[in-house]
Amino acid sequence: MSDKKQIYIRRRIEAVAGLLVLGLLLLVVRAVDLQWLQSERLSNLAEKQRYREYTALAPRGSIFDSKGRILAESVEIPSIAAMADEVPAERMGELASALGVSKKRVQRKLGKRTGFVWLARQVTPSVAERVMALNIPGVRKEKGWRRYHPLGPETGHLLGFVGIDGNGLEGVELAWDSSLTGESGLRQVRRDARGHSLPDGAWLREPVPGKPISLTIDATIQSIAYAALSEGVRSQNAKGGSVVVMRPKDGAILAMASWPGYNPNNFRHAKPSEWRNRAVTDVFEPGSTLKPFSVAAAIASGKWKADSIVYCEKGAMRVADYTIKDDHPEGWLDLTGVIVKSSNIGVAKLALDIGADPLHEMLRKAGFGQKSAIGLSGESPGIVLPLERWGPVETANIAFGQGIAVTPLQLAAAFSVLANGGMYVAPKLFADHLSTTEELNHRVIPAEVGRQVIEMLEYATTEDGTGSKAVPIGYRVAGKTGTAQKPNARGGYSRNKYNAVFAGFAPVENPELAIVVMVDEPQKSIYGGQVAAPVFRHVAESVLPYLGVAASGDLREGWQTVEAVGERPAFTADSLYGMSMREARFFAAQRGLRLHVHGSGWVSRQKPANALALNQGDALEVWLNE
Amino acid sequence: MMSTWARPWVLVPVVAGVLSAGQIWASHLRYELSLENQQLNKERQETLKETSTLRLELANLTRPERLRKLAQEELGMGPPKPMQVVHP
Numbered sequence: 233m234s235d236k237k238q239i240y241i242r243r244r245i246e247a248v249a250g251l252l253v254l255g256l257l258l259l260v261v262r263a264v265d266l267q268w269l270q271s272e273r274l275s276n277l278a279e280k281q282r283y284r285e286y287t288a289l290a291p292r293g294s295i296f297d298s299k300g301r302i303l304a305e306s307v308e309i310p311s312i313a314a315m316a317d318e319v320p321a322e323r324m325g326e327l328a329s330a331l332g333v334s335k336k337r338v339q340r341k342l343g344k345r346t347g348f349v350w351l352a353r354q355v356t357p358s359v360a361e362r363v364m365a366l367n368i369p370g371v372r373k374e375k376g377w378r379r380y381h382p383l384g385p386e387t388g389h390l391l392g393f394v395g396i397d398g399n400g401l402e403g404v405e406l407a408w409d410s411s412l413t414g415e416s417g418l419r420q421v422r423r424d425a426r427g428h429s430l431p432d433g434a435w436l437r438e439p440v441p442g443k444p445i446s447l448t449i450d451a452t453i454q455s456i457a458y459a460a461l462s463e464g465v466r467s468q469n470a471k472g473g474s475v476v477v478m479r480p481k482d483g484a485i486l487a488m489a490s491w492p493g494y495n496p497n498n499f500r501h502a503k504p505s506e507w508r509n510r511a512v513t514d515v516f517e518p519g520s521t522l523k524p525f526s527v528a529a530a531i532a533s534g535k536w537k538a539d540s541i542v543y544c545e546k547g548a549m550r551v552a553d554y555t556i557k558d559d560h561p562e563g564w565l566d567l568t569g570v571i572v573k574s575s576n577i578g579v580a581k582l583a584l585d586i587g588a589d590p591l592h593e594m595l596r597k598a599g600f601g602q603k604s605a606i607g608l609s610g611e612s613p614g615i616v617l618p619l620e621r622w623g624p625v626e627t628a629n630i631a632f633g634q635g636i637a638v639t640p641l642q643l644a645a646a647f648s649v650l651a652n653g654g655m656y657v658a659p660k661l662f663a664d665h666l667s668t669t670e671e672l673n674h675r676v677i678p679a680e681v682g683r684q685v686i687e688m689l690e691y692a693t694t695e696d697g698t699g700s701k702a703v704p705i706g707y708r709v710a711g712k713t714g715t716a717q718k719p720n721a722r723g724g725y726s727r728n729k730y731n732a733v734f735a736g737f738a739p740v741e742n743p744e745l746a747i748v749v750m751v752d753e754p755q756k757s758i759y760g761g762q763v764a765a766p767v768f769r770h771v772a773e774s775v776l777p778y779l780g781v782a783a784s785g786d787l788r789e790g791w792q793t794v795e796a797v798g799e800r801p802a803f804t805a806d807s808l809y810g811m812s813m814r815e816a817r818f819f820a821a822q823r824g825l826r827l828h829v830h831g832s833g834w835v836s837r838q839k840p841a842n843a844l845a846l847n848q849g850d851a852l853e854v855w856l857n858e
Numbered sequence: 859m860m861s862t863w864a865r866p867w868v869l870v871p872v873v874a875g876v877l878s879a880g881q882i883w884a885s886h887l888r889y890e891l892s893l894e895n896q897q898l899n900k901e902r903q904e905t906l907k908e909t910s911t912l913r914l915e916l917a918n919l920t921r922p923e924r925l926r927k928l929a930q931e932e933l934g935m936g937p938p939k940p941m942q943v944v945h946p
Binding site: 291 | 889907911913916917920921922938939
């Protein structure tokens with residue numbers, strides 16, 4: 233081989249080697265570029281290709297009644313969305329048809345827009361399947377939750393409702409929104425080349441489901457209360473009304489209903505003014521239902537006794553420049569008579585005698601003028617004037633329930649005080665609070681005074697009283713009617729607009745229910761005894777057997793006894809021997825005697841012996857034995 | 859004297875082949891399990907969803923107002939009188 237040829241071969245080898253070295257060098261440069269300089273960006277791109285993140289929606293907590301029945305539940309439901317710029321214009325017609333809306337509406341939503349657009353929120357699964365079967369580019373199905381309240385209008389005001397984005401907007405749903413709302417989770421999964429998820433996924437953020445809550449409400453009692461109220465309101469062509477049913481012993485709210493109702497599953501069809509829970513947001517003047525508290529304050533002051541008598545001025549009494557009137561003019565009445573006959577003048581005199589301070593203090597302790605600890609949003613504290621503004625007129629007026637405003641819930645809690653023998657037990661709606669709010673309980677009235685007022689209230693529901701229509705056969709009821717003129721915009725009282733109220737509890741011997749019924753602007757009758765008392769009876773006679781409180785067979789005969797007493801053959805006698813306490817009281821009230829009673833049962837001794845010789849205002853003392 | 863199959867030049871490819879086959883089988887198994895896992899998760903979600911819907915349906919069908927209406931209109935029942943409630 234010649235030298236020339238050898239040199240040529242070497243040059244070729246060197247050239248190839250040089251090219252190889254250059255190639256290797258370029259590879260090294262590229263490797264450095266990819267592995268070092270672009271490492272982060274490329275890694276991110278690879279990660280995005282291999283990993284995918286899913287949002288896992290957390291359901292809202294359910295709401296249960298006291299027996300574990302569902303009052304509110306969230307159900308997964310599809311929604312249809314689209315990436316606006318990806319949907320072909322020529323397929324909008326069939327998309328609209330599948331969604332059941334006009335083509336124009338779909339075009340309006342998608343036209344001239346880019347990115348994510350909701351086409352239809354919370355559609356039925358069949359609509360979602362129909363839309364997805366069309367396989368239109370850019371259209372997708374999204375999961376969401378819809379809230380259902382199976383009892384509908386019956387729990388509408390109480391539970392409120394949830395907006396389309398899952399936020400509580402009214403009632404319990406709003407008040408406990410933070411607890412009921414869950415936190416959505418984020419899960420990352422690795423995908424293979426075919427897009428299938430591999431099993432080594434990890435939660436970037438675990439979903440936290442909303443916490444379920446249990447209320448003290450009983451769905452059956454709620455339904456009964458709502459039905460009774462709607463019947464009562466409709467029969468009176470009234471504007472509206474509220475019922476609160478409370479268990480006095482522990483303050484559990486068993487039912488809270490308002491009328492007119494609305495369906496929370498379709499809340500947009502009702503006016504916003506109809507959404508509010510009137511039992512806690514609306515205030516009214518309680519009228520005569522406040523009298524038991526005035527009488528209790530008078531007895532608790534020590535200046536008055538249950539059998540003290542008061543002159544009711546034959547129907548009109550002047551206080552400063554204001555005249556207080558009674559619907560039924562009365563003369564001398566004992567305190568039971570004042571309650572039974574519902575004398576404004578009687579309680580006004582008691583209040584003026586004991587002064588503003590004790591009455592104000594009693595009303596404050598009974599929960600008026602302040603929000604309860606029930607926790608519902610929009611609750612009104614009611615209106616109780618500050619003590620410095622209580623002149624004689626205000627004191628007299630407030631004593632019979634004018635110039636003070638309360639909510640139905642406050643009135644129920646206050647009557648529970650009487651049912652509990654003078655102890656205030658805070659109303660509760662949340663089952664967990666039943667054992668945790670005992671520090672709010674306090675004594676309002678001495679137990680003995682409470683017992684005396686209960687007797688008076690029971691008497692107010694006999695045939696002699698205004699609340700006889702509240703009593704279901706077989707049960708003893710203590711309660712008070714109220715008929716209050718509604719205030720007008722000019723600062724006075726309307727001539728033809730009234731609230732009819734009945735508040736009471738049953739059975740008297742061991743109260744299981746405190747019930748307040750308020751009917752707003754009844755048209756056929758304005759009186760609490762005619763309008764609200766029958767609603768009370770309807771609720772009590774349905775709920776008491778349901779709670780396991782048996783009716784007493786003896787009480788059927790009881791009514792006949794009262795009628796016999798009404799004929800008064802015994803009162804022609806000169807002695808009270810053998811009379812019941814009720815008969816003795818009637819005897820004394822009829823003659824304007826001051827009656828002092830000892831013991832219970834039937835009269836076995838009296839002083840003086842000849843009662844017929846006594847004059848009005850004289851004292852008569854009787855001893856009763858079982 | 860070493861048998862033919864035990865010689866390194868035969869053993870190494872055989873072991874490598876077995877290991878590769880094992881790797882492929884394990885990968886396939888993992889893939890199958892992944893699919894099964896996804897399917898089971900989906901079924902679980904569907905069951906939870908159905909349970910929730912059924913609970914709601916039950917609550918709807920047993921709501922007191924509906925039962926009262928059925929009892930009164932279809933069965934001719936009415937609220938009991940106090941004396942008819944022997945053991946409430």
